[in-house]
Amino acid sequence: MKRLLFIDRDGTIIEEPADEQIDSFEKLKFVEGVIRNLVFIRQRLDFELVMVSNQDGLGTDSFPEETFWPVHHFILQTLKGEGVEFDDILIDPHFPEDNAPTRKPNTGLVEKYMKDPEYDIANSYVIGDRDTDRQFAENIGCKFLQIGSWDKVAETLFAGERYAEVRRTTKETDIDIKVCLDGTGKCDISTGLGFFDHMLEQIGKHGMMDLTIHTKGDLEVDEHHTIEDTAIALGECILKALGDKRGIERYGYCLPMDDCLCSVALDFGGRPWLVWDADFHREKIGEMPTEMFLHFFKSLSDAAKMNLNIKAEGENEHHKIEGIFKALARSLKMAVRRDIYHYELPSTKGLL
Template structure:
């Protein structure tokens, strides 16, 4: 590593002379068992079972830096962890650009946060548009930069286009701007690309700055964790600009778990599957009549130019697809950016583009039942092809928990709102909820064509629930076993059998349920979980789209 960075003199002078903020926790190393009375923190945990939430995490927790650096394959001393790449962009502008004096250079169409961060910090933006084929015009970038240009942003793979910038172009920019500007290489989508990160160039070109994030390839967009990789001298200056406590403890814990070897292996497999989905989707739609052009992409999305983009956008939204309309972006007229989802998502979208409508089985098998009686009002909505939202409110806490178990283990979206005469008895609410749920599920299943039909069993600690489920059109319930106690929570256990009997009758399903065990809570929960798992298996659509019956009718 070089002893000094050529960009140090470009850091704002007021920041260079600024002394770092000294937090209470940074004054001395902590030892196990230390009593922390230095940072005015609450000595009590806010939630039972949590640890560390009442205390500040370090500005850059060592274990987090090491884990993220290992994932990015960089030296930890060159990494600063931020709340996503957005914060890192803002940090770089504030670190290098004097408000009202300096400028940055971008190549539109570009990620809007570059210009937004500059504008918020009183920094001028110089724009050098991409070529007509969306490649970077390196010579024009070099010619357009001003003496006060401190940051040159390069996105690879490009968002929203998806094209990668060759490493030789990045090197050319580094050499041209050596000692004059930082070349900020935004690699938010690099893990989907066949190309290597530019981070290794820091050894030979110390004006390379790389932006990375865990939002995309590791599925942590909601966690907000990314980072900036640059010469260690610049890291020291950047820490003066970074918030004192930017890493929430839940984020720290989640990222460390997500970057475990097992999790990283799982997500590599998911990325590989997603790229297969992308290849399949491109081949499926590129020759459709409605498509003018599909642009090449090294990211987890594609940019498509449509012949009638307004109609396509309206059609997609009407059928429940949310796409990113780029039609109003200069040079992207007629374009939509499409993130790649699961195979079923992409099959449905391709079919919609091709046929102008979705087959019933692709629309999301939905059902609802609004049931009103003198004793209860029940509103149930299910979607067998969505996993959320799940929202249950019956006024019976333990029963809500059990219904949530069904939805979670069945992998379906379920919304239940119920009001009943629970001040008199729970029987009506439990029974009518079962009736409404059974009818909503039956409606969602439709003619049942293409479903697997059968499903089966689940243990929970000392309890064992065995369930056999047949969605064959005949309502029948058989129960074997007994519960250890007459009530769990406020729910009488006699109503569990009644719930499943009413459900079977209204779902027109055969359910055989047997239960063993000593803990009533476990017994009841095992029953509901087992039904959820069995339902998940039974409603799964088989690839042959066949009816699993010799009658060809369920």
């Protein structure tokens, strides 16, 4: 079946000026990375490209067609010169208040594709910059990619979304974890241990991955099972989200935090190992026993099949462990970064 990319124009292919009208060449500027990545998509993928755009007041005195069409054709000819031709161009000229069936997020312009059984709508995408584009995708019944970076859009289309879920249930813990390696740092974390939640949030926030962790453990016994099993499930989830590891940087980082210097170097080479050089002199930080820090990272390393080398120096115990978690997050961000232009295993062995 055929797949489609419904691509918005203003704000997605070209930058949108303050008055939201591209009515002169002086206002025309392509979005960063759009041409390079559209060329990649056209050459390497099998999507049909369909431009779908709302143009407020097209043909009115304030926005006459004789100013719109030369700019529009220049955009198309520029892209065509780089090998990017749209299979279809759909432009709706109605004002927002018209709420015409052909005006996004309504689907009148694209119903011919929605009704055609040759098209795989569920695995097609809308690419846009607004909430109306997201709603447009929902109304069509396809996926949505928001423009933040065209590099990330092309990466997702080419290599897929790196998302995984793990559910781990034992007599001691019940854990549900979701990881999106290509997220924005959104976190929803609840383990019953406030300081542990705070540390896990560092991984999502500073690693730019969306992280959901819900753990119910036997805290009436102690904290051990909750911390250990969460580490195991998180490691399994990261490993699952990495998939075949093609194109990843593989390695990754040190950072200072006030009086502390913390370094976390890692390798997703498939061979778990932990080097731990960090001493703590308090029994607990928050509700978290300091003896469990090493145990957490050892369990995480084993489950994710990664080599971890962790060192921390300094006086403030809170700063030391928070620095370690933040350094881990930045190391993860570096190591999972994916390069679709060099999409191969980062190993001379041919296997990770």
